[in-house]
Amino acid sequence: MNQTGYLIIAIVIIAALVALFIVTFVINRKTPVPEGCENIKITEEGCANCQIEECAVKVKLDIKKIEEELKEDK
Numbered sequence: 001m002n003q004t005g006y007l008i009i010a011i012v013i014i015a016a017l018v019a020l021f022i023v024t025f026v027i028n029r030k031t032p033v034p035e036g037c038e039n040i041k042i043t044e045e046g047c048a049n050c051q052i053e054e055c056a057v058k059v060k061l062d063i064k065k066i067e068e069e070l071k072e073d074k
Contacts, residue, residue: 037050
């Protein structure tokens with residue numbers, strides 16, 4: 001296979017990956033908010049009401065809180 005063939009294959013693969021990203025992005029946007037989480041704001045109070053323990057937002061808030069407490073102790 002010559003360079004043109006490899007170039008076409010590379011373009012097709014990149015186009016397929018971009019299309020896959022766009023489709024999954026749109027599907028994710030259309031996914032409804034889980035029941036019971038409609039009015040939760042991203043705050044410590046809101047995260048305290050959430051039942052998902054491994055939530056990335058909750059983990060980040062806890063890390064930020066710990067970092068703030070460490071800065072206050074110094």
